[in-house]
Amino acid sequence: MDEYDYVVVGAGSAGCVVANRLSASGHYRVALLEAGGSDLNFWVRMPIGYGKAFYHDTLNWKYLSEPVPGFGGRQSYWPRGKVLGGSSSINAMVFIRGQAEDFDEWRALGNPGWSYEDVLPAFKRLENNLSGADQWRGQDGPVTVTNIEKVVHPLCANYLAGGQEAGLVHNPDFNGATQEGIGIYQITTRHGFRCSAATAYLAPARRRHNLNVLKSAQATRLLFDGKRATGVEYRQGGETRQIRARREVILSAGAVNTPQLLQLSGVGDPALLKRHGIAVVHAASGVGRNLQDHIGFDHLYRSRRPTLNDVLRPWWGRLMVGLRYVLTQSGPLSLSVNQGGGFFRTSPAHTRPNMQLYFSPVSYTRALPGRRALMSPDPFSGFLVGVSNCHPTSRGELAIRSADPFAAPEIQPNYLSTEEDVQELLEAAHFLRRLSRTGPMREIIESEIRPGTGITGDEELIADIRERSGSVFHPCGTCAMGPDAATAVVDARLRVHGLDGLRVVDASIFPRITSGNLNAPTLMVGEKGAEMILTDAG
The missing domain is CATH 3.50.50.60 (FAD/NAD(P)-binding domain)
Incomplete structure (x- = not known):
């Protein structure tokens, strides 16, 4: 032995x-x-x-x-x-x-x-x-952490400006002095590889x-x-x-x-x-x-401007970015689709951020909750803004x-077995609506696909949260x-x-x-x- x-x-x-x-x-x-x-x-x-x-x-x-x-x-x-x-x-x-x-x-x-x-x-x-x-x-140390601010999709600029108009401060480093604010995520890549x-x-x-x-x-x-x-x-x-x-x-x-x-x-x-x-x-x-886990949901939008959908959906687009990656280890395939980020408080009652933000210049309206075919997005220009709870009180x-x-x-x-978890995600849904109404976001939003503008009341939004939320793993x-x-x-x-x-x-x-x-x-x-x-x- x-x-x-x-x-x-x-x-x-x-x-x-x-x-x-x-x-x-x-x-x-x-x-x-x-x-x-x-x-x-x-x-x-x-x-x-x-x-x-x-x-x-x-x-x-x-x-x-x-x-x-x-x-x-x-x-x-x-x-x-x-x-x-x-x-x-x-x-x-x-x-x-x-x-x-x-x-x-x-x-x-x-x-x-x-x-x-x-x-x-x-x-x-x-x-x-x-x-x-x-x-x-x-x-x-051994783990390479890369700042991707200079190579993210152009729509991230609208997301950052919209977040600041909605009241969030710009934060260039979520791992620095404070986590609170809106910014661009850093990712664990080295020379274009994971x-x-x-x-x-x-x-x-x-x-x-x-x-x-x-x-x-x-x-x-x-x-x-x-x-x-x-x-x-x-x-x-x-x-x-x-x-x-x-x-x-x-x-x-x-x-x-x-x-x-x-x-x-x-x-x-x-x-x-x-x-x-x-x-x-x-x-x-x-x-x-x-057992604890973060859960979240996305609001999905049809975009007035091109998104990663326009690159990753057609065969010729995938071929183009694939060749770019093979030859230079750069471009969309060298990144995460979670490009914009942030941490905010859903209400003044919270002493620190209780919600995380994600901005992805890509959309998947046909995907089941928690499942995303990253190389096969929607056949139209779209993007998503998502949230997940930082401090869930539900225990499994x-x-x-x-x-x-x-x-x-x-x-x-x-999941969602406590009223606290339900209410703070409801507050987060209202924030996403407020964010979508800012000037920079109105410039790029053609329409809201999910949950859809017909979903407005608290009970309807809670029903949508229960229907579409999923683990963020x-x-x-x-x-x-x-x-x-x-x-x-x-x-x-x-x-x-x-x-x-x-x-x-x-x-x-x-x-x-x-x-x-x-x-x-x-x-x-x-x-x-x-x-x-x-x-x-x-």
Whole structure:
């Protein structure tokens, strides 16, 4: 049986960071297990290729939630990366750290070492901000962050001017002094290619003799000696194998697969485990609970001016931008379609921004909620402006549906189960209408397609929100960090309460969801987790 000092499960955003940092000194042997395969894939490396990767059979777990009551019984599609780099290999690449108050709240919940002041050095350490370093930003890290202000679609200028007329201040850096305001997103690309966690952290580390990356190796259960984790059982090439960890097992399988693996291994709610015939190793009712996610919806418009639809829809347009990308790694295919952004308060009652904005110079009126065929937009000039909630109060849960490690778990996000979530999204819908009536936006809007100008009253708008909202793919919190072992799963050093030799280092440890896209804070958790593991190892 193979034996290593550390066994890391999951080569996603956090797992790649952990594997790199733990193997860097050469003192420890590290194994990294990944259920998916190589990230050397055209749809992974080309930035706009995430439209294909979102539904790819081998790159994506392609989860579906249970019917959601707040969505009128609709299911929610949950793409999760099943590839080296995890979801950082299939996401929209928007780099957002979150608000300082998010991390100060983590600390206030009883997690020392996780305030904004504590996590800022890790954020700076992980990034290579091409716009330069300052008191908030780093420039020497492995993750390349690109400013795209000079290459975004011309309609972004109308969006920015309209937002300022609607009362928002211009913000050139959502990761700087404040998150509030309207501006252009920064994205994780390098020389026109996606810069995933695999690109940034794993590629340079794979040359090390003390790091072994096992692809297409799906963990099926953890191995225990009493209350100590000693290794992992996994399936690879049709064979069941085991691997031992002399020091620790680190779970970095993500907000879905980490709690799933814990439950399959006998760590979770005893009633759930017994129902599926799994022996209880450790009772931990918090595993799979506290599920949080951002949801959002779009207002779609027919445009008076050309948009990306006019380039990406006709075959000759796709050929033209495709050749441009192949020859120069530039143009629309080198970007995300989420170009304009922003964070605002839906009412003066909020002390900080509670809503995120997205401006995309492209439209998909035929797409189901949460699904976008990025290379096949509408056959007319169109664009969208979207919103998503920063601090949802709805909480869901995740549970295995059987003892079969290859069966997808039951996911019930309970979206829109609180009145607070419904009301703030209603306020956001009213803001989008106000934004659309500004002078710069009237210049480019020919008509509102969705929800349509006939939808005006609050009840009609709420019905539209329930009908068309969807996940923006930011699940977290399912193995929450906290001091109370009765509700939390890990402590402030990411050790699983009540067990030895086992940590969780990924987005599942978030006690509260952060404001905005989750890849950057997940990378930070990887940096912090690796630092803690090395410190505790002496």
